[in-house]
Amino acid sequence: MYLAIGEAFSVRTQGIIGIFDLDNTTYSRHTRDFLTKAEKQGAVVTATEDIPRSFLLTHEFSMNRVYLTQFQSATLEKRIKAGEKSSRKEIPGKKTENFK
Numbered sequence: 001m002y003l004a005i006g007e008a009f010s011v012r013t014q015g016i017i018g019i020f021d022l023d024n025t026t027y028s029r030h031t032r033d034f035l036t037k038a039e040k041q042g043a044v045v046t047a048t049e050d051i052p053r054s055f056l057l058t059h060e061f062s063m064n065r066v067y068l069t070q071f072q073s074a075t076l077e078k079r080i081k082a083g084e085k086s087s088r089k090e091i092p093g094k095k096t097e098n099f100k
Contacts, residue, residue, distance in 0.1 A: 009047035
């Protein structure tokens with residue numbers, strides 16, 4: 001399943017390590033250092049032209065990426081949960097299995 005995170009960006013939900021609120025997490029020096037290091041390494045992708053409200057940490061294809069998005073972390077989490085529920089629905093007349 002994919003999660004739309006802003007502008008023309010989507011990420012695979014299986015690759016998401018965590019979703020973090022920027023207001024709460026940037027109080028920590030460790031988080032600020034992490035984001036600075038990721039930016040220097042070219043691992044930060046800005047998925048918005050607005051002020052970012054949260055960031056996603058992903059790991060895919062042996063690479064870590066940080067995506068900055070205008071959506072609140074709670075909004076992104078709700079979208080993931082809604083997508084999981086809809087992907088589990090069975091189609092009438094067809095046998096389906098949910099592979100993870």
